[in-house]
Amino acid sequence: MGSILKASKELVTPSTPLIPGYSPLTPLDQYMVRVILPVLCVFEIKDSSLSLKKTILNNLKQGLSRTIDDMPAIAAYVVTDSEVQESIRLKYDNDAGVWFHTKDVSHVDYDSLKRRSFPFTALPVEDFVPEPRGHSSKAPVLTAQAAFIQGGLVLTFNGHHAAMDAQGLGTFVQVWARHVAAVSQGRVVASEHRLGLDSLDGSSIYAPVMRRPWAEFPTFWQSNDRTYEAAQKEVMDAAMSGNFSKLATLLRLTNWIIDEDKLHQLRQQASPQSKSESAVTDNAALSALIWMHLSRARGLVKRHVGTSSLFTAINCRRRMNPPLAPNYPGNCIVLARATATSTELEASESQSLHGIAQLVADSLDWWAPDEIWSLTGAIQAHPNVRNALVPPMDYDVVVTSPSRLADSLSAATWGEELGGITAIRFAFPAWIDGFAVVLPSVQGGFEITLWTSPDTANRLLADEGWCRWVRQLE
Structure with a gap:
């Protein structure tokens, strides 16, 4: 010792x-x-x-x-x-x-x-x-x-x-x-x-103050499904206060990996089925897969939930006009929003994976430089900016892929005494039920960390369709 x-x-x-x-x-x-x-x-x-x-x-x-x-x-x-x-x-x-x-x-x-x-x-x-x-x-x-x-x-x-x-x-x-x-x-x-x-x-990042209605941005469109909103607010309040004990009663963390060979299969599954369709990125396909299986595990159709949204965190440094430096240390994030019906999300992957992934890709494309610039002006005119990034959440999903952070951590060397980092773990408090972090894995493929309700986690663990793509890490 x-x-x-x-x-x-x-x-x-x-x-x-x-x-x-x-x-x-x-x-x-x-x-x-x-x-x-x-x-x-x-x-x-x-x-x-x-x-x-x-x-x-x-x-x-x-x-x-x-x-x-x-x-x-x-x-x-x-x-x-x-x-x-x-x-x-x-x-x-x-x-x-x-x-x-x-x-x-x-x-x-x-x-x-x-x-x-x-x-x-x-x-x-x-x-x-x-x-x-x-x-x-x-x-x-x-x-x-x-x-x-x-x-x-x-x-x-x-x-x-x-x-x-x-x-x-x-x-x-x-x-x-x-x-x-x-x-x-x-x-x-x-x-x-x-x-x-x-x-x-x-x-x-600073635009002139604009009184553009919040509802003109897709992120903040109001959904008719509000049955889970109070539960999501409870998660947010616990996350803000750093009450990890409370969060442990509301959410269960599960960690998964999709290997390179499965990622290749997913890429094939999400490929265009006609000349009129566009190819989608691996991130869009993986986000779609997560969204679909979380929706099934939640049983949205049985709950009579009409729609669900997937929010994707976008690093918009390069989308600014003029662009920010890639290593700008402040916040430069917007949330893209894709919405699908519960029936679409619970359909078979062979029928709907590409279409759902395309919705994800299209939601990212909406955020052009002028829209981001306009948002910064609207934020300054907003009556209350506290947590204004997040609209009222229902049975929705948030996916973030902070790949540059993972790359920075993996590439950093800390001198002869420490050398390089051998493992990275994020202990931050997820602020909604349905939060996903996707990062490149040192083993190849991607690691997926999910924060969901305990019931949803149990159903996901029993989902043979999900486990066909991924394997659980302890």
């Missing part, structure tokens, strides 16, 4: 103190869901000596200090701006910095985790996700924690979704890892490899 470190927390500050005060958040930050996004990164460490642990912590903290120099917003708090509109802004305290937690979780063993493919159940929130875990009137943009396990390290960072999306977290990871590696090697990152001011520029 390796040496044990005493649990502690330290405020990591930038090399040059930040000026106290306030700074604005963009319209796409204002309307974002106000939840905390914890990301867990697992490293293997074969040397468990106390001296190595102290070196790793020193590298992480010094690297984090230099990261704040490049990305000052991570040292701020999200606070209320207008109580009437429930808008928010960033506040920099006199001693602005990032709280860094350290602890030993020696009862968890790296080799055991690896044999079990790093299951979520073996990485409990209480041990591996630092406080705070929910939004409040003064919530930090970022907190971090290094938890040493037997033979490894679990590095967690909590990003506030009102200040950064998953792609923005990817930028943070790239910058932090680069600085940690430099500290490990006794050098500094060259200026040409540091995050430039152009990457922080979100000015193209």
Whole structure:
């Protein structure tokens, strides 16, 4: 057994103190869901000596200090701006910095985790996700924690979704890892490899204030099906407050993988059946598959639910005019919405998979640059921007594929002492029943993480049609 470190927390500050005060958040930050996004990164460490642990912590903290120099917003708090509109802004305290937690979780063993493919159940929130875990009137943009396990390290960072999306977290990871590696090697990152001011520029997100009706955007169309709306609101409230105990009674997390050969078969199944039809992407086909099988597991036809919608989170950095930098660290997300009848969703895949996938693809295409620009103007005129991204939800599904975050995490190297990440897990609180995260798998294919009601999860586990495509991970 390796040496044990005493649990502690330290405020990591930038090399040059930040000026106290306030700074604005963009319209796409204002309307974002106000939840905390914890990301867990697992490293293997074969040397468990106390001296190595102290070196790793020193590298992480010094690297984090230099990261704040490049990305000052991570040292701020999200606070209320207008109580009437429930808008928010960033506040920099006199001693602005990032709280860094350290602890030993020696009862968890790296080799055991690896044999079990790093299951979520073996990485409990209480041990591996630092406080705070929910939004409040003064919530930090970022907190971090290094938890040493037997033979490894679990590095967690909590990003506030009102200040950064998953792609923005990817930028943070790239910058932090680069600085940690430099500290490990006794050098500094060259200026040409540091995050430039152009990457922080979100000015193209601001359109003039527009009083365009919210209902003109497909995302916010009102559905006639509202029977599950109260239950979905309960999930949202628990997610915002970071009440993981409450969420555990409402949702069950299941983790799946679709292998390369099955993905190839899905691609064939979703191919056009006539010259007049268009080809669809793997993401659209996979989203359609998830949507259809969740609808069947929910029994929408039996419940007399007329329609269901699939909401797809779009990273619209490249769709802005002018485009934002790919590594822009703030929020730049819109929700595309596809709607189908319950009968269509529960039809056989051979008949309807391509058509449902085409609905998904078309919903993404609607969001042209001028529509996004118009939305940013409409957000500024909205009477209440708190969680305005999310319309009233019923038996709907949300799919997000933060591939850049996964790529950033997988590609990052953290110096000789840590090396590369061996596993990535997301512990963020799903804010609806029917939430799906799709990411490339290190095994090939895609991993699919689903948050659904326990009853839906049980029916999905028994769905032979679903299990024909995917296999469950622990």
